[in-house]
Amino acid sequence: SVQSAAGETTAATDATSGGTPAAELRLGYLANVTHAPALVGVQQGLFEEALGDTTLTTQVFNAGPAAIEALTAGAIDATFIGPNPSINTFIQSAGESARIVAGVATGGAALVVRDGIDSPDDLEGTTLATPQLGNTQDVALRSWLADEGYTTDTSGGGDVHITPTENAQTLTLFQQGQLDGAWLPEPWVSRLIVDAGAHVLVDEADLWDDGHFPTTVLLVNADFLAGHPQTVEALLEGHLATLGWLDENAAEAPTVINAALEAETGKPLADEVITRSLEHVAFSADPHAETFTTLVENGLEAGTQKDGSIDGLFDLRLLNAVLEAAGAEPVSAGDLGEE
């Protein structure tokens, strides 16, 4: 069976009261540098520590939409994921599917291109890749190109051809000269630079006020949140603990993250790559909710998203409670949900 009926989901607003601890928490994430808190938290046992009696099971996905599918199908309860797929599932389900309960990472995405492309003007007629249609980088590229005056469409036509391609494939195709560039998250930006001689044309950080834009958030199934707020709270405690660990062990972090990546994908990243990647990513529990309206507008503009309200996408009450208990500053839901 797929999902429980609609009526229960409104209970999510009552997240702080009632509910029971879940026997099991199924957590999803991607084997990416931008998901480092998940990798480290699992690797170091920080989540398990926080969850106590609740068993932690993890699933690693290749891309955000797959994680969303698992979340929708009830195969996982929470997942680390990019903001756009989160927005997407929220709008598609008329606000019933999931809630963002915390931020994870910001920064770490860029448009890298081949030699010979030195300004946005050189992009006319080129073919650029993104990780997947409608994912955070895909939307970013499309809306940036639109700002630059280029037309694009979701079927690969327009002035600049955008072909959503799997990251590994992108590297190969770029090396073969079949792609002129790609808007990618870390570590792929670094891989293209280090392994294939690409260079950065646009660093996404430059496009945002104060350079902060969300690349990863923590998304929880709305029913799970309503039913087991204690468990989610424990998860958030683990998450904050991991963020703290990353802060305190900056020197050790690349090795630990690389070990986790190797454990998941079978191949470690080059030291150069992992180092460069981490320089461009910042980890924080603040989801930067204020940016989401812009993200929605970008998605609409890019044609990868349906129009709809994201009111209620955030439920940061638990996060703020935990932050408060730790004596930290609360974060804002930017009028898009509970704080």
Add this chain to the structure above:
Amino acid sequence: MPHEDDSGSAGRVATKERIETADTEASAPGLDTLADARHSTDDDHNDLRSLEAGLDRLQTAPERRPSAWRRFTTSVLPPIVFVVALVAAWQLYVVIAEPRPDIVPGPLGVVAAITQAWEAGRLQEAVVTSLERGVFGFLIAVAIGTPLGLLLAEVKPLRRAVGPIISGLQVLPSVAWVPAAIIWFGLTDATVYFVVLMGATPSIVNGLISGVDQVPPQLRRVGTVLGAGRWRLATHVVLPASLPGYVAGLKQGWAFSWRSLMAAEIITTGGAIGFGLGSMLDQSRTLADLAGVLATILVILTIGILIELVFFAPLERRMLRRRGLLVERGR
């Protein structure tokens, strides 16, 4: 063995007496006409003609095709009614139970998704791209499969060696060729065509072979007896006679083309590959847009059925009807 002693005429006369005729009025004139008829062979012939005409009339019942209206009410209407009822029930469920629209979109949502894709021009592009690839790939498969099939059907040793391999290839899901094709041809249209070819060609070859196999040996012998040489036997007898099997093979070949195409399009997204229905399906999936997925499935189904109804069904029906092989289904 019980029978009469036929060695003498006396015995016969005796046995004849035993027959009582109930209908003497009818039989007596019958015998008279019999006697009269012998006088003229012209009369004989006319007699034979009228008898044959009567028998022909009795033995050939005019083929009664069901009326268009009856065919409509018995075979077109029921499925339409069923589908309409199904859609109504679906809509009702959506209205009453209000399920999550990303898990159970309503029929209206699906229609909206189709309209939206149409207005954005994506639907048209996808349909044209896919149809183009499907038809073109199918035609290449026909161009390769037909001579290959003829060769295998007519050259026995070749067939013994290659035939089982081709049948084996028919067992292999053509989707399995996609990864290999991607490695060989990258994310280009060549990949798609390769997969379509590997999917459709075995069916066409096997169809032609079984068509030639099913040519009644009697027809070949008739051709030989009528004085046809090897070439005229092939063109005047074997080829037309194997048409039903060939058309069946073509039909199946098209089905496999379409299947393989969709598989290839769903899997090989990105790169330099064009935007087809499979890509559209995959896109809707990545966007968690179930209404879009169902809309695309519907379009794929419709195209499959349309090609069948508009192209193959009339072709096959006409051919079978001309040969009297068409069995009107059900009463």
Add this chain to the structure above:
Amino acid sequence: MPHEDDSGSAGRVATKERIETADTEASAPGLDTLADARHSTDDDHNDLRSLEAGLDRLQTAPERRPSAWRRFTTSVLPPIVFVVALVAAWQLYVVIAEPRPDIVPGPLGVVAAITQAWEAGRLQEAVVTSLERGVFGFLIAVAIGTPLGLLLAEVKPLRRAVGPIISGLQVLPSVAWVPAAIIWFGLTDATVYFVVLMGATPSIVNGLISGVDQVPPQLRRVGTVLGAGRWRLATHVVLPASLPGYVAGLKQGWAFSWRSLMAAEIITTGGAIGFGLGSMLDQSRTLADLAGVLATILVILTIGILIELVFFAPLERRMLRRRGLLVERGR
């Protein structure tokens, strides 16, 4: 009409004189035995018995099955020789032309890839997982398709409404269900089973329907005449008689199960999904390991052919032979 005047016995005797018998020695004793035979009905009966026995003997030629050796040399050996020659040519090409091994791996490379996967236990795992899913999914499809097919075959109005829809579903590439299934069930085994079900069920239903359709109406009438009620008619007549169509449907259903399974496995990788042959294929592709891809294709092909040869072929052959429907192919 040319015939004799039969109204008098005189005419008959006259015409009889016109017959010259060339073989008088043979015919005279014949007439004698004729006359003798009438004396005893026992004799008559024995006479009839021996005649019938002679005729039976003459009219029933013993079924001559080709010898095992002949079957081996005409149908098993040639494809093997062909495949061996093909592999040899391939190896020769690789040795002489030395192409890039990531674009044209040699047969030895493919064998090595198989061995490697075997030694790592991945091959066994993939084969077992896929077979398990394929067989299990197929069995569910049988369990659903059989009652549905029976229902549709026997209830005419239902069939008119639902039959075309099921035939339509057969046209839809089951790979198109993969995205929808993923949205519904996520990357779990349920997705795979759903796709397999949607692929195989229509074939099984249609096979059963056409099997029931092909039951000669004569057999049903015989059943009725022999005194069978509705139930015994179904179990003693209709079901056994529709077996050939049903088995053909099962065979096709299995082929579609296997196809759909591979498509589903190639597309739905990651998540909680087990590691099957499709996953292995996709994995080899991501690693740009063409030898691995070809090795997996070979394994998929082999399993498809094996299931056909080991399971369906004997089943079908035995059933058809028992009914005398088996046409030994080619001479």
Add this chain to the structure above:
Amino acid sequence: MSGHTAIRIEHLGKRFGAGPLVLEDVNLSIETGEFVCLLGASGCGKSTLLNLIAGLDQPSSGSIETPAEGSAVMFQESALMPWLTARANVELALRLRGAPRSARRREALELLDVVNLADAADKRPHELSGGMRQRVALARALAQDRPVLLMDEPFAALDAITRDLLHEELERVWRRTGRTIVFVTHNVREAARLGQRVVLLSSRPGRVAGEWRIAETTGRRIESPEVAALSIEITEQLRKEIRRNAA
């Protein structure tokens, strides 16, 4: 012959759906133990009439009285179950009749022996020649043990030599079992060879167009002059009926 009426048909009419009248005002009564041949051109409604007698179809008008025990039927194609051996086919009839399991095998073998097929009991229909199949079908019909045996062109698909033998076989079985037999054919000589009475049906619609009765039937064979003479008579009448349709 007992003189008792086995089958009585009165003012029988039949049409299929909205089609033309197939049978019109057919009147016929058949005595117990009688051997009646129904003769007519193609499509005149012989099979329809037989099916009505067998109860496989319902008349549109008129009435049919048959023995309560029902009738056994033999069709043109032997219609043996192709998946059963000759013996199992006969046993099926015994089983559906309700014969006890223990007696079936023996009885089936006895019946097959009646038609000289004891040796072929374990063969399947496709291994038998056409004549042998029809003999199995005859054994099966006998297995039903009904007083009336209806036969719809049972020998039409056989070659002449086999047919002649089966005529003798059938006659022997008839004399031995005393069954009432209604035998449909469009072979005039076959009708004259086998029947005690030959009933000719006209075409479109089918009515009784003539009737011939043969008093003495022992020792007939198809070449017998009395068969020939009767055949000529019936043929003339039949051809007249056919010629009526030429216009």
Add this chain to the structure above:
Amino acid sequence: MSGHTAIRIEHLGKRFGAGPLVLEDVNLSIETGEFVCLLGASGCGKSTLLNLIAGLDQPSSGSIETPAEGSAVMFQESALMPWLTARANVELALRLRGAPRSARRREALELLDVVNLADAADKRPHELSGGMRQRVALARALAQDRPVLLMDEPFAALDAITRDLLHEELERVWRRTGRTIVFVTHNVREAARLGQRVVLLSSRPGRVAGEWRIAETTGRRIESPEVAALSIEITEQLRKEIRRNAA
């Protein structure tokens, strides 16, 4: 009759592959314009012999002399091309014979008229009854315009009424065209009804087991007493041959 020999068969033997001897030492000579019926039980080698005469197969031993123009053949199943109309079927024979395109249509219609089928010229085989199909096949055989016409049980699959008519039709055509006809059948009465000479083949191996000659053939019909008498004679001999196989 001209007395000229059309077909001469001497010491003919035939076996298929390593199988048993099918024909052994067959000797037969057929005069121009003669109507010969080849009679024998199932599987005795009649079709084999006819195919050898038609040149469709090669003898294993012995020799066959036939007219240089070759022979026309008619088979049991009419073997019309199912995708061609009756006329087109006849035209195909004319075309393969090499008849000029312009004359074909007219000639085909004439030939169809010979068999009383001018009205059905544009029908396809499946719209014709069995008898009509065989008449088209006869027209097609006549279209070949060969001196010898070989017929392999052409009427075996027809019902008795139709068969009787086609006997008359064939006899008329034979008398009109003076063809040499070799007619294979296992119907003794058919052979006695049609042939000027009846040749009986024995079974396993096939040899000539008897020969009957009928001097006067006009006005015969199948019920004629001379046909009956001859039939009885031939049947006896045939049954003897069959009984030989019972042991």
